[in-house]
Structures are given as structure tokens and as C-alpha cells.
Amino acid sequence: MPHSFTVNDRHVEVDAxxxxxxxxxxxxxxxxxxxxxxCGEGRCGACTVLVDGRxxxxxxxxxxxxxxxxxxxxxxxxxxxxxxxxxxxALLEHGGVQCGACTPGILMALTALFERDATPxxxxxxxxxxGNICRCTGYHKIVEAALAVAGGNGxxx
Amino acid sequence: xxxxxxTNARRADGEDKVRGAAVYxxxxxxxxxxxxxLLRSPVPAGRIxxxxxxxxxxxxxxxxxxxxxxxxxxTSGWILKDQPMFAREEVRYIGEPIAAVAAETTEQAExxxxxxxxxxxxxxxxxxxxxxxxxxxxxIHPAWESYPMLAPGPRSGNVxxxxxxxxxxxxxxxxxxxxVVEDEFTTQRQHQSPIEPHAAVGRFExxxxxxxxxxxxxxxxxxxxxxWLGVPASKVRVVVTTIGGGFGGKIDAMLxxxxxxxARKTGRAVRLVNTRAEELQTAGPRENARIRIRTxxxxxxxxxxxxxxxxxxxxxxxxxxxxxxAVPGLVFGGTYRVxxxxxxxxxxxxxxxxxxxxxxVNGPYAMFALEQHLDHIAAKLGMDRxxxxxxNVVKAGEAIANGQVLDDAVFDEGFARIEEIAPWxxxxxxxxxxxxxxxxxxxxxxxxxxxPGGATVKINEDGTAGVICAGAEIGTGAVAVGLRQIxxxxxxxxxxxxxxxPADTDAGTYDGxxxxxxxxxxxxxxxxxxxxxxxxxxxxxxxxLLEASAADLELDDGHVRVKGSPGAQVPLAAVALTALHTSGxxxxxxxxxxxxxxxxxxxxxxxxxxxxxxxxxxVHSAEVEVDRDTGKVTILRxxxxxxxxxxxxxxxxxxxxxxGVLQGVGYALYEDLRVADGVTLDASLENxxxxxxxxxPPIDIALLDNPWPEGPYGAKGAGxxxxxxxxxxxxxxxxxxxxxxxxxxxxxxxxxxxxxxxDGTTEGTTR
Numbered sequence: 001m002p003h004s005f006t007v008n009d010r011h012v013e014v015d016a017x018x019x020x021x022x023x024x025x026x027x028x029x030x031x032x033x034x035x036x037x038x039c040g041e042g043r044c045g046a047c048t049v050l051v052d053g054r055x056x057x058x059x060x061x062x063x064x065x066x067x068x069x070x071x072x073x074x075x076x077x078x079x080x081x082x083x084x085x086x087x088x089x090a091l092l093e094h095g096g097v098q099c100g101a102c103t104p105g106i107l108m109a110l111t112a113l114f115e116r117d118a119t120p121x122x123x124x125x126x127x128x129x130x131g132n133i134c135r136c137t138g139y140h141k142i143v144e145a146a147l148a149v150a151g152g153n154g155x156x157x
Numbered sequence: 158x159x160x161x162x163x164t165n166a167r168r169a170d171g172e173d174k175v176r177g178a179a180v181y182x183x184x185x186x187x188x189x190x191x192x193x194x195l196l197r198s199p200v201p202a203g204r205i206x207x208x209x210x211x212x213x214x215x216x217x218x219x220x221x222x223x224x225x226x227x228x229x230x231x232t233s234g235w236i237l238k239d240q241p242m243f244a245r246e247e248v249r250y251i252g253e254p255i256a257a258v259a260a261e262t263t264e265q266a267e268x269x270x271x272x273x274x275x276x277x278x279x280x281x282x283x284x285x286x287x288x289x290x291x292x293x294x295x296x297i298h299p300a301w302e303s304y305p306m307l308a309p310g311p312r313s314g315n316v317x318x319x320x321x322x323x324x325x326x327x328x329x330x331x332x333x334x335x336x337v338v339e340d341e342f343t344t345q346r347q348h349q350s351p352i353e354p355h356a357a358v359g360r361f362e363x364x365x366x367x368x369x370x371x372x373x374x375x376x377x378x379x380x381x382x383x384x385w386l387g388v389p390a391s392k393v394r395v396v397v398t399t400i401g402g403g404f405g406g407k408i409d410a411m412l413x414x415x416x417x418x419x420a421r422k423t424g425r426a427v428r429l430v431n432t433r434a435e436e437l438q439t440a441g442p443r444e445n446a447r448i449r450i451r452t453x454x455x456x457x458x459x460x461x462x463x464x465x466x467x468x469x470x471x472x473x474x475x476x477x478x479x480x481x482x483a484v485p486g487l488v489f490g491g492t493y494r495v496x497x498x499x500x501x502x503x504x505x506x507x508x509x510x511x512x513x514x515x516x517x518v519n520g521p522y523a524m525f526a527l528e529q530h531l532d533h534i535a536a537k538l539g540m541d542r543x544x545x546x547x548x549n550v551v552k553a554g555e556a557i558a559n560g561q562v563l564d565d566a567v568f569d570e571g572f573a574r575i576e577e578i579a580p581w582x583x584x585x586x587x588x589x590x591x592x593x594x595x596x597x598x599x600x601x602x603x604x605x606x607x608x609p610g611g612a613t614v615k616i617n618e619d620g621t622a623g624v625i626c627a628g629a630e631i632g633t634g635a636v637a638v639g640l641r642q643i644x645x646x647x648x649x650x651x652x653x654x655x656x657x658x659p660a661d662t663d664a665g666t667y668d669g670x671x672x673x674x675x676x677x678x679x680x681x682x683x684x685x686x687x688x689x690x691x692x693x694x695x696x697x698x699x700x701x702l703l704e705a706s707a708a709d710l711e712l713d714d715g716h717v718r719v720k721g722s723p724g725a726q727v728p729l730a731a732v733a734l735t736a737l738h739t740s741g742x743x744x745x746x747x748x749x750x751x752x753x754x755x756x757x758x759x760x761x762x763x764x765x766x767x768x769x770x771x772x773x774x775x776v777h778s779a780e781v782e783v784d785r786d787t788g789k790v791t792i793l794r795x796x797x798x799x800x801x802x803x804x805x806x807x808x809x810x811x812x813x814x815x816x817g818v819l820q821g822v823g824y825a826l827y828e829d830l831r832v833a834d835g836v837t838l839d840a841s842l843e844n845x846x847x848x849x850x851x852x853x854p855p856i857d858i859a860l861l862d863n864p865w866p867e868g869p870y871g872a873k874g875a876g877x878x879x880x881x882x883x884x885x886x887x888x889x890x891x892x893x894x895x896x897x898x899x900x901x902x903x904x905x906x907x908x909x910x911x912x913x914x915x916d917g918t919t920e921g922t923t924r
């Protein structure tokens with residue numbers, strides 16, 4: 001089945017059965033391996049992308065549901081040869097990245113949050129990460145980075 | 158004063174990671190590569206009667222199917238070499254590889270796996286340690302005596318390995334005791350569950366096997382492949398990808414041998430990635446254990462002697478648990494003064510998935526048992542629990558149970574720092590006045606893994622530095638930022654002027670792997686040694702250019718300068734270029750090994766770790782509240798005092814502590830990889846419960862500055878140990894809150910409610 005939608009503002013057409021996970025389409029024919037197949041069952045959140053601005057676990061999102069929609073992935077957060085966006089930069093500044101496998105999903109979940117609410121508090125940040133597992137960092141430095149972007153005091157110190 | 162060391166420099170791999178550009182093992186060969194799947198044993202024990210791949214091999218897209226018949230009849234392992242690549246005649250656990258398929262697509266490979274005809278005559282499965290240790294138990298490895306070993310150790314039948322520590326007249330101590338206290342504890346399996354599952358891409362080129370995988374210990378993977386594939390180690394090259402988390406689970410080889418053989422058979426690159434279910438059910442977790450411990454104490458609470466017996470579940474084949482079999486004894490007798498001790502650990506074969514290293518290998522449950530046991534002793538003596546610990550904890554210059562003297566122990570400072578942050582007699586604020594409140598505190602000595610390493614440092618012709626080593630960047634930043642900072646400090650550069658080649662066994666010197674906090678300690682030392690030589694080479698060339706004596710020169714800001722003569726300087730690039738025509742390219746190699754621990758060598762058997770090399774000291778405290786209606790445990794406050802020698806990058810060290818503590822919280826309260834009748838029940842992250850952002854408690858950190866003279870810039874290992882005390886102090890705190898002992902992990906709400914409903918409950922001491 002042909003499907004057309006945009007990925008990071010670029011129009012794409014792919015031919016895949018309707019129920020093919022969006023993640024497989026992104027990582028296979030579209031060659032975007034930023035979203036990670038951490039669990040393949042919607043539990044870890046490493047494959048989180050935005051579909052029309054809302055976070056979705058792409059491993060459980062059938063490609064047919066992307067039809068005509070705007071899909072955004074971690075690769076679209078900053079121009080490949082341009083500077084990092086504020087969230088990306090803050091994660092590095094605050095030490096919120098270790099192995100980094102969860103990072104693409106964390107960034108997309110936080111992006112959705114910040115597009116809804118530019119000054120979230122700690123509870124809102126944690127709420128937005130409810131579907132994202134990070135096994136390395138213990139989350140504190142991720143939350144700290146997000147609060148720094150929100151213009152807070154850099155989170156709990 | 159240091160310029161770069163001690164700062165929070167950014168990691169070199171950070172930009173790629175936040176852009177989604179980093180290439181992990183799971184990202185290699187997503188397209189244009191054959192995809193592989195494994196046929197795994199459906200039963201815990203049996204003999205293979207029939208294995209026919211003919212029908213499966215004829216299916217569309219299938220390029221090759223391999224079984225035990227296609228590989229040498231060898232067994233491999235790190236210490237105890239008992240594991241075949243494929244089950245040959247006998248299967249020993251559910252999930253054991255029996256065949257591997259390479260096909261055009263994963264779906265085709267799965268279809269072929271399903272079409273392989275397999276018949277197994279079941280054997281009586283021995284799925285728990287008691288069954289395996291029974292006098293008349295069937296031998297899980299009938300040929301156990303024939304297995305090769307890296308180092309000899311006591312073994313017998315279903316006891317894969319035994320380690321003992323026996324020092325002094327224990328019986329006399331017990332006979333003279335004011336009080337003898339005895340306890341038994343059991344702990345569960347805990348799965349490492351990195352976000353990235355095990356993955357490998359293999360190629361066969363130039364008559365050699367080349368494998369790309371997220372390997373923590375690439376040289377171990379190389380050696381294991383050589384053993385399984387029946388080739389010299391030089392015929393294997395392991396290239397380490399970006400690693401999406403490991404925590405010990407990616408130390409040993411796992412999927413690498415299958416893609417190597419399939420690549421040779423098909424002439425194509427072959428990729429194999431575990432599903433999450435395969436990951437949970439076959440990628441070795443922390444072992445479940447049963448600990449019996451008995452202590453003789455004086456009326457004043459002084460430990461007079463101790464004995465402990467630990468059974469650790471090896472699963473069907475041996476990984477790192479045999480290597481660390483002495484660790485429980487070292488934990489029992491390594492922190493509080495135990496003048497005479499008798500400890501035994503048996504690593505027991507069962508027909509379950511093999512267990513393996515998980516951060517703090519063998520340590521967390523030993524400390525959990527010891528600290529609950531100390532609480533029991535304190536209760537019997539009517540003594541404050543913290544006071545009991547302070548009376549017994551070793552001081553600098555005192556010996557521990559193996560005879561090792563801890564010259565630089567800083568436990569007193571650790572307890573004092575915690576007291577400043579979270580006084581023992583004061584409670585943290587709580588929003589739930591009805592909740593039961595409790596506190597726990599405990600201490601442990603840990604080590605920096607003493608494995609060898611080496612690093613080559615060179616000056617590039619643009620004045621930057623290159624580092625070639627085989628240190629795997631597992632995510633801690635040890636290589637991606639710490640090692641860069643050390644080389645930058647040494648050579649007057651900025652960290653981003655230091656480029657480190659990703660680990661590759663063809664390029665780097667032998668390296669003992671990303672394990673036991675050793676990477677930055679060992680490679681940092683090697684890099685300092687190499688940099689010292691590089692510096693001499695630079696100064697020698699620059700001395701001619703500057704017409705000055707080398708003794709008067711210094712490296713700073715990318716230049717060689719004449720001390721005290723501003724302007725008299727030459728850029729490193731010019732020195733490096735000049736060297737091409739005078740001394741030859743500027744390059745040197747350093748190497749490192751930690752000297753053996755000095756201990757009473759007569760007291761230990763079966764011990765690959767004989768003591769605490771480059772010891773570190775840790776004190777943790779927890780305060781919890783327990784909801785008496787739901788049994789829910791909430792951590793109100795958590796404090797870590799950790800000796801890291803000196804922090805090369807304090808932010809990264811804090812990151813290790815925060816992450817390790819949350820993994821420990823998971824072990825204490827949530828994570829339980831359940832095995833029943835040989836079946837690992839938890840095959841999904843839906844029921845294998847990893848901590849989320851909501852479970853991350855407030856954590857205060859006190860880094861204890863305790864520079865180690867033999868460490869790079871005073872550093873000791875820092876990555877591993879923060880996980881170890883967590884279950885111990887949380888269990889103490891919950892026990893304090895509910896007035897009942899905690900003897901098993903994890904502490905679920907159901908366990909808490911059941912304990913609260915037991916007769917004779919004395920509800921929590923609200924301190």
C-alpha cells in the first residue's frame with residue numbers, strides 16, 4: 001500500500017502494508033535511524049516521534065495512521081550542519097546524556113511538552129517523560145536540563 | 158591546579174547522540190545486510206533427537222542455516238569454559254541457541270526458524286538451586302570435569318565454582334560470644350535492560366571474521382569467538398559500535414559468533430538483534446541468591462566472628478558469576494571489622510538461562526543481607542543501628558577479613574558528611590502524616606577493576622592529539638570525555654582537540670573492558686604515561702625551533718612556550734610538522750596494570766578477585782515512608798557519600814551515582830525477573846518493571862576527596878558502585894518503618910502489607 005506523509009517537513013511516499021510500524025519505515029526505506037527500536041512494544045519510548053505535534057511510539061504506530069500527517073523525528077530538531085536546538089544543547093550542558101539510546105525519544109517527548117507549554121514545572125516535565133525509560137541517568141539531569149530551558153533555576157540543585 | 162581535569166567538559170559523542178546520528182549496534186546494517194534469527198530451545202533440559210533444517214533452508218529468501226554440525230565441537234567461557242556455541246546433543250535452558258538462519262528479511266528468517274524440524278527428548282529439569290544441589294541430582298554438565306579453565310578453582314558436579322574465605326578461629330569466636338545472631342535472605346534476578354538490546358553485524362573478509370557490536374569488553378568477545386570458531390584470536394576483529402547501555406550485560410559474547418559463521422557461509426554481511434523478549438529471557442541477568450549469615454558479637458556490639466554461606470544461581474552456563482564468586486565474602490568482611498571469618502560461595506548450575514554480570518556483580522545482595530543482619534544484631538542488643546555500624550566500620554590502616562589493610566579508608570568522613578546533610582535523628586518533610594517512617598544507613602568497600610589497558614597518544618600535524626585505545630565507551634563518559642580531559646590536561650590542549658578512535662581490537666592495545674569502573678582509571682594512567690613521552694618528544698623538537706633548553710619549555714594553549722618569555726612560542730602543529738623531518742612522527746604508547754592486592758593468601762580459595770584493588774568507600778542513607786493502607790514505599794530522601802579519589806569530571810561522576818542509585822531502587826522495590834520451572838516469566842517491559850522519572854527519589858551527593866597516588870590525577874574508579882548499597886539501606890529503612898525484618902527482595906507493596914498484617918506487628922518507629 002502506498003502512503004504519503006511528511007517527515008521533518010519533507011514529503012515522502014512509501015509502499016508498505018498498512019500495519020507496518022512507522023518505526024520500520026523510518027529506519028528502513030527512509031534511512032532515519034535516530035528513533036531507536038528499544039523494545040518494539042511501546043514500553044520504553046526510545047522510538048518516540050511526533051505525529052502532528054503529538055508524541056507517538058512509532059513502533060506501535062501503523063504507517064497507515066501517518067497518512068497525510070506531519071511526522072517529526074530527532075533528526076529534524078536541528079539542521080544537520082546547524083547548531084543544536086536549546087533542548088539538545090541543555091541535555092549536553094547538564095549531563096543528561098549517557099549511553100544516549102533513550103535520548104531521541106526523550107527529546108521528542110520534551111519537544112511536544114515545550115510546544116504546548118514553554119515554561120513547564122518539574123511535575124510537568126516528569127509527566128511528559130512518563131513513557132520514556134532511561135536506564136543510565138536516573139532522570140535527574142534530564143529533568144534539570146528541561147527546567148533550564150524552561151527558564152527555571154536549573155531544577156533541583 | 159589543573160586546567161581541564163576537574164571541569165564538566167562536554168562529551169565528544171554528545172552531539173551525535175542528541176542529533177540521532179550516533180550509530181549503535183542496533184543501527185548497523187539495518188538495510189543491505191542479511192538478517193538473522195535464532196532457533197532456541199523450547200525446553201529447559203533434554204536431548205536433541207532430531208534436527209532437520211532441509212525444509213526451512215528451501216524457503217524463500219533463506220541464505221544459510223547453521224547448527225552445531227557447522228561449527229567446531231568446542232566450549233568457551235571467560236573463566237570456566239563450559240558453553241558451546243549451539244546446543245550439540247543436550248539442551249540446558251529455555252532459549253539456548255540450536256540453529257541460526259540468515260535470510261533476506263527478518264520475516265523470512267523467522268519463517269525459516271519456525272520451519273526447522275526439532276525433536277527433543279526431555280530430561281528432568283533442575284530449575285532451582287536446591288534441586289541441583291540435592292545429593293542424587295542429575296548432573297547438568299555430565300562432562301564438567303573436562304572443561305578448560307582460565308584459572309583453576311574448586312568445582313564439583315552441579316557446583317560450577319566454589320570460593321571460600323577462611324581466616325582465624327571462628328569456632329572459638331562463636332564459643333566466646335555474648336550473642337549469636339543468624340539470618341537467611343533470598344534475592345531475585347535483576348535484568349540489566351539497556352535500551353539497546355544485544356546486536357551484532359558480522360562480515361567475513363580477508364579470511365578473517367569482523368564483527369561490529371556494542372561490546373563492553375571487545376577483547377573478551379574476540380577471545381570467545383576464537384574459541385568457538387576454532388581460529389587464532391588474530392583471525393577475529395571486534396569493532397565496537399556506539400553502545401546503547403550495558404551495565405555488565407554486554408561484557409561477554411552473545412550474538413557475535415552466529416553472525417560470524419553466517420557471514421562466512423553466505424559471503425554477505427549478517428545482522429542479528431535480540432527482541433526484547435529474547436533479551437529478558439536469554440541475556441543473562443544478575444543472579445538470584447540465597448545467603449545464610451551468622452555473627453558472634455560482644456555485649457558492646459563488637460563483631461567477634463562471622464560465617465556466611467551463599468548460593469548464587471549460575472544458570473546453565475558460566476559467565477562472570479564464577480569470576481566474582483569471592484565477592485560476597487569480601488563484602489561481608491570488607492567494611493566492618495570481622496577479625497575471624499568463614500565464608501563460602503557456591504555458584505550452582507541450574508536448567509535456567511545463564512546469569513551474568515550486572516553492575517556491582519555479586520555485591521548488592523551480599524550487602525543487603527549483611528546490613529539487614531546488622532539491624533537484627535542492633536535490635537537484639539538494643540543498640541542504635543547507626544551506632545553499631547560506627548563501632549565496627551574499619552578505619553584507615555585497619556585490616557579486613559582477607560587480611561588486606563585499607564590504608565585510606567574514609568568511612569568516618571562518609572558517615573559525617575551524611576550526618577551533615579540528613580541527620581540520623583531528624584526526619585525529612587512528608588505530606589502524609591499517617592505514613593510509617595523509617596531510615597537506613599550502611600557502608601561498603603568496593604574496588605576498581607584491576608584489568609590491564611594501554612593507550613597510544615600521537616600529535617597530529619594540525620596540532621591536535623589522537624588517542625588509540627580499545628576502551629569501550631559504554632555511556633559513562635570515561636572515554637568520551639574523561640580520557641580526553643586527561644590527555645588535554647597533559648598536552649596543553651582543550652578536550653575537543655583530542656580525538657579518540659572508537660574501540661577496535663585491530664587498533665587498540667589489549668584492554669580489560671568497560672567493567673568495574675576501570676576504564677578511566679586504567680586508560681587514564683596509560684594515557685598519562687604515553688603523554689609524558691609525547692611531551693618529551695615535543696619539547697625536544699621545539700627546543701631546536703625555539704633555541705631554548707627543553708627544561709625551560711612548557712605546553713600550553715596548543716603551543717610549546719618558553720617559560721616566563723611571553724611570545725617565545727611555537728604552535729604544536731609546527732612542532733609536529735618539523736618532527737616529520739627531524740625526529741619522526743610524535744607518538745608514544747603507555748600501558749597500565751594495577752599491582753596485585755596484598756592479602757593473606759592462605760585464606761582464600763577459588764577467588765579471582767582476592768581483595769579490593771584501588772579500594773573505594775561508600776556510605777549511603779535512605780529515608781522512606783510506607784503507606785499503611787497500600788504498602789507503597791516512597792523514598793523521601795537519599796544520600797550518597799562516595800570516595801572517587803578525585804573526580805576528573807564531577808558532572809559525569811554525579812551522573813554515574815544518580816543512575817546507579819535508581820538501578821538500585823529498581824532492585825530494591827520493583828525489578829524481579831521471575832523464573833518458574835525454568836521459564837523466565839517476564840518477557841516484556843510491561844511486567845518487568847523498570848523505574849521511571851516518577852520513581853527517581855531526591856538524591857544528595859557528597860563526593861569524598863581522597864586522591865589515590867596511583868590514579869590518574871588522583872582518580873579511582875567511580876562508575877560501578879553506587880548501585881550496591883541501595884537495596885540494603887532501603888530495606889533497612891522499610892524494616893525500620895514497619896517494625897518487621899525484610900528478608901527478600903524486591904520489597905513489593907504486597908510484601909509490605911503481608912508483613913504489616915503479621916501477628917505481633919509493632920508499628921513503625923516514628924523517629
